[in-house]
Amino acid sequence: MRIPLPPSIAEVEALACRRGVQFAVEIGLHVVMFESDSLIVIQALKEGSSGHSVFNNLIEDSLFQAAKLHCYDFCHVKRSCNTVADALAKKAKSGPELQVWLEDLPGDIAPLAYLDVH
Template identity: 35%
Template sequence: MYKLNFDAAVFTDSSTLGVGVMIRNAGSQVMAALSSKGNAVMDSEEAGVLACRRALEFAIEVGFSDLIVEGDNSNVIRSIVSTQADWSRLGNLYEDIRCLAGRLRLVEFRAIRRAANRVAHSLARFARNLREEVVWLEEDPPPMLEALYVDSCSLSI
């Protein structure tokens, strides 16, 4: 199983969204990462849903099929795993995520603390000045090196 972390950052000054995604193996090595910029969103829930959808699309694009998907917006994670119909304005996006998850062999969604999602958040913030999506494969992206260091220190305690 690989661990996929995703996060979103909303840039109100430019009316854009930043998405950060990181996929790590069981040894916490970075297998793939993404920093992407998107259009304006109405609120943090929409930002989180769009970030999760892009994260799953990215994981499928680069060939991952067994994932633990982690995000720090517990409302988004709760809505994704819900079995009840969602008639809200974001219902179709949640359904997109469930359809994408159905293309994976194994998938589990988990809500985590914001502090445990620093790396994905740093990638989302990095998107502020991007003109196009940036992908790193099997390398540590420079925008998240400090967050990776902090994460590795907390893992070894």
């Protein structure tokens, strides 16, 4: 999903996380692990507050939405372990406003996802 004029990297990460949580709720998932390479966002989600008024509302909204799930966790991953998310972010820049794949992945993303799980 494209985010027009992102204010800061942390806000973009917080926006992406909130959208990921909303999406998980929308499609009826019950047990979800959310990953991000943004340590500041993951720490804020784990602590329940960012201490940064700029994106604290996004953190609070993510946690409010996540409470609808049966079980969830927010985990920090190294940037090198986040190649699928990076490729999807680049793809979003040039694609339609919103793209969703529930079963099949695009041909350029599938090999990265396969390497990520193996």
